[in-house]
Amino acid sequence: MTFEEQLINKSYFETYMDSGNRTHPVQVLGELYLAEQKNDMPDLANIRFAQGEVYFHHKDYEAAIFKWENITNELEPWAKKNMGDAFLELGLLTSAEELYLSIETESDVLKIESGLQLLSLYIEQGKLDKAVAVIKKAVALDPDYPGVTEIARSFFEEQNDWGNGVELAVNEGIRTGSPKWFDVLNQYVEQGHTAGFAPEYFNEALSVLFQVDRSRFEQLAVSLWQSYRNESTYMAWLREFNQLFSGMDGNRRDGWTQLSAVYQESYFELISGDMLIKEISPLIPEMxxxxxxxxxxMNSLVAASSIIAWNEVFPGSITASAIHDAETLVLNSNEYHDGYKDSMMLFQSIIKWAEDHEIEVGNKIKWMVQELHESNVHNMLVAGVSGNGKSSFVNTIVGEELLTAPTAAVIRFMDQENPAAYEITDTEIRQIMDVEDFKEAAGVSRKNHKNETIIDFKADFPFLREHDLALIDTPGVNRNNYEKHPLYNYLRFADSLLFVLNASDPFTEKERDILEKISEFFPDLNIHFLLNKIDVIYGQQEAAEVFDQTWAEVSQYYPDAKMFAFSSNYDNAQQLKDFSNFINTTRNAVDLEQERTAKLQFFVRRAITYLLNKRVEIENNHMESISWNEEMVSKLNGAINQLGDIEEEKSRSIQKSFRKIKDETRAEIIEKIPELLRSCSDLVTEDSDFGKIHSEMDQEMNKRIEEYLEQTVMPKFHADLNDWIQFSKDEFDQSQNYLGEMAEGFNSMYGEERISLDCDFRVLDDWRRDANRMTNGVHYEKVNIMNRSTPQAFFLKSAGKLLGVLPQNNTMLYNRYKSYLETEDYYEIGVTIAKRFLQQFEIFEKSIERDVNLFFKQPFNVLEESVEEAKSEIDHGKNELEKLRTNPELYRDPLTLYEVKLRQYEWMTAAGRG
Incomplete structure (x- = not known):
C-alpha cells in the first residue's frame, strides 16, 4: 500500500506496528510517544498523527481532533482533512467545510479526497451548485483517480443534471475511447437528454468512436439523428454530421443497415414538399x-436512384464519381416491383397538396389514373382523319347506333353490368341521363378541341366484354385541329392505336404526318390499321388489290403492324368474328405490371406539369380578375351616378307635376271663392232682418263654400291626383325599363344573373292610398266672413241693429248691404280657404322626395354592394398575387421535389430491365 493510500485510509499508524505484534495500537503508540519525549528535541507530530487515526477508527473523534490540530509538519494538510472528516462524523458540517477549504497542498490526491468529502457535505446541506463545482474540479484534477468519474456520473444522474452528465460522458469517451462511456452517452441520447446541445458538440466524440468501434458509432449516430429530428437544430445536425462523415472511410462492406435506413427516411422527409429547395439543396448532395x-x-437501389434523380433535376450538384457509382448500382440491381404502388402514393400526395392549396388537378387526369387503377381491360384508341367512317366501325363493335354525327368529345366505351355515363371536363363531372343527352354532349356544336371532354360510357357491350376490350373514340383529325388534337392527350392511356384509313385514298401524306408525330412521342405504342369503306371498290379482286397495295405501303413504315378491312355494308356478324381474330393476332405479350407502372408515372408527370402551368394560369387569372373588377368598379360607379341623376330628374319631375296640380287648385279656389261670396248678394231682400243678417249671411256663405269644395274642388282634385299618380307610374316605368337594361348589361358582363335592379313600386300603392284618404271628404272649418272687423262691416252690422227696427229703413239697408256684398274684396278669404284645403296636400308634397328615394333605394343598394364586392375581389386578387410573386417557391418547390421523386421511381422501375 502506498503512503498516500495509507493517509487516505487513515492507516498510517500501521507503520509503527511490528508484524505479529498483537499489542493494541494505543499502547504501542503511547509507549513510542513517551520514549520520544525523552529525547532532547522530541518530534511527536507523526506519532500524534497516528494516534489521531486510531482514535478516529474507535470513534473517539474529539480525541482524534485534539491529536491532529497541532500538527505543523508535512502531514498538516492531511491532518486538516482528517479533522474535517471527524467534524463531518460529529455532524458539525460548517466546521468540516472550513477545514476542507483551508487545506493548502500540491497533492492532487489530497485535493480530490477533500473534494469528495465536500461533495458529501454539500449534498447533505443541499448546496448542489457547490457540489457540482467540487466534483467537476475533482474530475478535472485527475479523471483516472479511482472511482471519481463514476462518483460524478452517479451524482449527475441522481440530480438529473443531464447537461453535466452528457459533458462527462463525451469528455470521458473522447479521453479514454472506452465503449462504456459511449454506451452511457448513447443512453443519454435515447432518453432525450442531449437535444439542447449543438450538433457540432458531438463531432469529436463521433470521430473517436468511428476509430474505436464502428458498430457503436452507427448506433450513436442514429440515436443522435433521431433525437434532433423534431428539433430546430435538425438541419444543423444534417449539415454537421454529413460534413464529418464525408471525411470518414465508411463503405458498404461494413453493413451500415441502421444508418442507411435513417438516411433514406430523412431524405424522403426532406423532399416531401414541406420544405423549400433553398433550405435543403445545400444539404442533399453530400447527404x-x-x-x-x-x-x-437492400436499399442500394433506392439510394442510387435518389442520386441520379436529384442530379437530373439539379445538374452538377453531385460529383461525377458518385453519379457513376449510382448508375452502376442501378444497372446491376434486381427488378423493382413496388414502382406502381410508390407512384400511386406519389400521385395521391400531389392531389392532396393541390387540394390543400385550393387547386384542383384536372378531372381528366384523375379519371385516367382511376381507370388505370381499377380496370384491366385493353384500351384500344380509334383515330383517323375526318370522313374516314370511324363512327360506323365503332357502332358495329358496340352493337348500337350511338355515333350518328361527328363528335368533338373523346368517348370511351367499356362493358359494365350497370350502365352509367359521365361527361368529364377538367373542372366538372356530369352524369349523362339518356342517349339524347349523350349525343348532345358528344356533338361538335357543343364542344371545341381546346377544352375537350371525355365521355365515360359504360354499358352492356358483349363484344367488348368477351375480349376485355375498351374502345376510345376520338374526333376526326382535320386542318382546324391538326396541331392540338385531343388524340395526343390520350395515347399514353391507350394500349394500342387503331388508325382508320379510307380505302378511296388510303395512307395519305397527311395521315403519315400524323402517325409520324405519334411515333415520335410514343415510340412504344402498338399501331395497327383499319382499311374502311372497302366496299366502294368495285369487285372483290380490285378490293383485294387495294388492300395489298395499301398494306405494302404501310408495312414499309410500320412492319410490325396489322391491317383489317372493314365496311359498314358487310355482314356484321362475320366482321365481328374477323375482327375478333384480328385482335388476337395484334395483342403482344407484354409485362402488364411494367406497362401499368409506366402509364401511371406518365400521368404523375402530367399532373405535375398541369399544376406548374396552373401556377401561371392562377397568376394570369388574378391579374385578369383585378383588371376586370377595376373596370367593373368604374362601370358600377358610373351606373350609381346615372341612377342618382335619374332619381333627381324623376323626383324633380314628379314633384313639379304635383306642385302644378296644387298651385292650379289654389289659384282656382282663390279666384272662385270671391265670386261665390259676391253671388250671395241675391240672398238679401228688403224683407231681410237686418238686425240678424250678418249671422245668417255668414252661415250661408260658409255653407256655399263647403258645398263648393265638396262638390267641385275635391272631385276635380281627386281626378288630378289620379292623373298625377299615373304620370308618376309612367316615369317610374321608364326608369325601371332603363334599369332593367342596365342590369341586363351588367349580367352579360358577369356571365350570370347576378344583378337585379328592381325598384319599389309599392310607393305608388302608398300614394293611391294617401290620395283616397285625403280626398275622401272635406273637413271644413267655418270662416268669419261677415263679422270681420272692417269699418264697412262694422258700420253695416251696427246700422242693421239700430235701423232695422224701422221698416222705412229697410230699403236703405238693403241697398247698402247689396252694394257691400257685391263690391267687397274677398281675396283674403279665398287665400285662407285655399290654405286650409291644401294643408294636408302640402304635407304630402314634402314626403314625395323621400318616397322617390325609397323607390330607387334597392337598385342603389345592389349597385353599391356590387362595388364593395368588386373592391373586395380586387383586394383579394392583389393579396394572392403578392403572395405568388413574393414567394413563388412556395408553389414551385414542392412540385419540383415531386418531380425528383418521380424520376427516382422511374429509375427504380427501369432497374434490372436493361
Missing part, C-alpha cells in the same frame, strides 16, 4: 453521397 457509400444491399 446522398454519404448515403450511397454506406447503403445496404
Amino acid at each position: 446522398l453521397t454519404n448515403w450511397l457509400k454506406i447503403t445496404s444491399p
Whole structure:
C-alpha cells in the first residue's frame, strides 16, 4: 500500500506496528510517544498523527481532533482533512467545510479526497451548485483517480443534471475511447437528454468512436439523428454530421443497415414538399453521397436512384464519381416491383397538396389514373382523319347506333353490368341521363378541341366484354385541329392505336404526318390499321388489290403492324368474328405490371406539369380578375351616378307635376271663392232682418263654400291626383325599363344573373292610398266672413241693429248691404280657404322626395354592394398575387421535389430491365 493510500485510509499508524505484534495500537503508540519525549528535541507530530487515526477508527473523534490540530509538519494538510472528516462524523458540517477549504497542498490526491468529502457535505446541506463545482474540479484534477468519474456520473444522474452528465460522458469517451462511456452517452441520447446541445458538440466524440468501434458509432449516430429530428437544430445536425462523415472511410462492406435506413427516411422527409429547395439543396448532395457509400444491399437501389434523380433535376450538384457509382448500382440491381404502388402514393400526395392549396388537378387526369387503377381491360384508341367512317366501325363493335354525327368529345366505351355515363371536363363531372343527352354532349356544336371532354360510357357491350376490350373514340383529325388534337392527350392511356384509313385514298401524306408525330412521342405504342369503306371498290379482286397495295405501303413504315378491312355494308356478324381474330393476332405479350407502372408515372408527370402551368394560369387569372373588377368598379360607379341623376330628374319631375296640380287648385279656389261670396248678394231682400243678417249671411256663405269644395274642388282634385299618380307610374316605368337594361348589361358582363335592379313600386300603392284618404271628404272649418272687423262691416252690422227696427229703413239697408256684398274684396278669404284645403296636400308634397328615394333605394343598394364586392375581389386578387410573386417557391418547390421523386421511381422501375 502506498503512503498516500495509507493517509487516505487513515492507516498510517500501521507503520509503527511490528508484524505479529498483537499489542493494541494505543499502547504501542503511547509507549513510542513517551520514549520520544525523552529525547532532547522530541518530534511527536507523526506519532500524534497516528494516534489521531486510531482514535478516529474507535470513534473517539474529539480525541482524534485534539491529536491532529497541532500538527505543523508535512502531514498538516492531511491532518486538516482528517479533522474535517471527524467534524463531518460529529455532524458539525460548517466546521468540516472550513477545514476542507483551508487545506493548502500540491497533492492532487489530497485535493480530490477533500473534494469528495465536500461533495458529501454539500449534498447533505443541499448546496448542489457547490457540489457540482467540487466534483467537476475533482474530475478535472485527475479523471483516472479511482472511482471519481463514476462518483460524478452517479451524482449527475441522481440530480438529473443531464447537461453535466452528457459533458462527462463525451469528455470521458473522447479521453479514454472506452465503449462504456459511449454506451452511457448513447443512453443519454435515447432518453432525450442531449437535444439542447449543438450538433457540432458531438463531432469529436463521433470521430473517436468511428476509430474505436464502428458498430457503436452507427448506433450513436442514429440515436443522435433521431433525437434532433423534431428539433430546430435538425438541419444543423444534417449539415454537421454529413460534413464529418464525408471525411470518414465508411463503405458498404461494413453493413451500415441502421444508418442507411435513417438516411433514406430523412431524405424522403426532406423532399416531401414541406420544405423549400433553398433550405435543403445545400444539404442533399453530400447527404446522398454519404448515403450511397454506406447503403445496404437492400436499399442500394433506392439510394442510387435518389442520386441520379436529384442530379437530373439539379445538374452538377453531385460529383461525377458518385453519379457513376449510382448508375452502376442501378444497372446491376434486381427488378423493382413496388414502382406502381410508390407512384400511386406519389400521385395521391400531389392531389392532396393541390387540394390543400385550393387547386384542383384536372378531372381528366384523375379519371385516367382511376381507370388505370381499377380496370384491366385493353384500351384500344380509334383515330383517323375526318370522313374516314370511324363512327360506323365503332357502332358495329358496340352493337348500337350511338355515333350518328361527328363528335368533338373523346368517348370511351367499356362493358359494365350497370350502365352509367359521365361527361368529364377538367373542372366538372356530369352524369349523362339518356342517349339524347349523350349525343348532345358528344356533338361538335357543343364542344371545341381546346377544352375537350371525355365521355365515360359504360354499358352492356358483349363484344367488348368477351375480349376485355375498351374502345376510345376520338374526333376526326382535320386542318382546324391538326396541331392540338385531343388524340395526343390520350395515347399514353391507350394500349394500342387503331388508325382508320379510307380505302378511296388510303395512307395519305397527311395521315403519315400524323402517325409520324405519334411515333415520335410514343415510340412504344402498338399501331395497327383499319382499311374502311372497302366496299366502294368495285369487285372483290380490285378490293383485294387495294388492300395489298395499301398494306405494302404501310408495312414499309410500320412492319410490325396489322391491317383489317372493314365496311359498314358487310355482314356484321362475320366482321365481328374477323375482327375478333384480328385482335388476337395484334395483342403482344407484354409485362402488364411494367406497362401499368409506366402509364401511371406518365400521368404523375402530367399532373405535375398541369399544376406548374396552373401556377401561371392562377397568376394570369388574378391579374385578369383585378383588371376586370377595376373596370367593373368604374362601370358600377358610373351606373350609381346615372341612377342618382335619374332619381333627381324623376323626383324633380314628379314633384313639379304635383306642385302644378296644387298651385292650379289654389289659384282656382282663390279666384272662385270671391265670386261665390259676391253671388250671395241675391240672398238679401228688403224683407231681410237686418238686425240678424250678418249671422245668417255668414252661415250661408260658409255653407256655399263647403258645398263648393265638396262638390267641385275635391272631385276635380281627386281626378288630378289620379292623373298625377299615373304620370308618376309612367316615369317610374321608364326608369325601371332603363334599369332593367342596365342590369341586363351588367349580367352579360358577369356571365350570370347576378344583378337585379328592381325598384319599389309599392310607393305608388302608398300614394293611391294617401290620395283616397285625403280626398275622401272635406273637413271644413267655418270662416268669419261677415263679422270681420272692417269699418264697412262694422258700420253695416251696427246700422242693421239700430235701423232695422224701422221698416222705412229697410230699403236703405238693403241697398247698402247689396252694394257691400257685391263690391267687397274677398281675396283674403279665398287665400285662407285655399290654405286650409291644401294643408294636408302640402304635407304630402314634402314626403314625395323621400318616397322617390325609397323607390330607387334597392337598385342603389345592389349597385353599391356590387362595388364593395368588386373592391373586395380586387383586394383579394392583389393579396394572392403578392403572395405568388413574393414567394413563388412556395408553389414551385414542392412540385419540383415531386418531380425528383418521380424520376427516382422511374429509375427504380427501369432497374434490372436493361
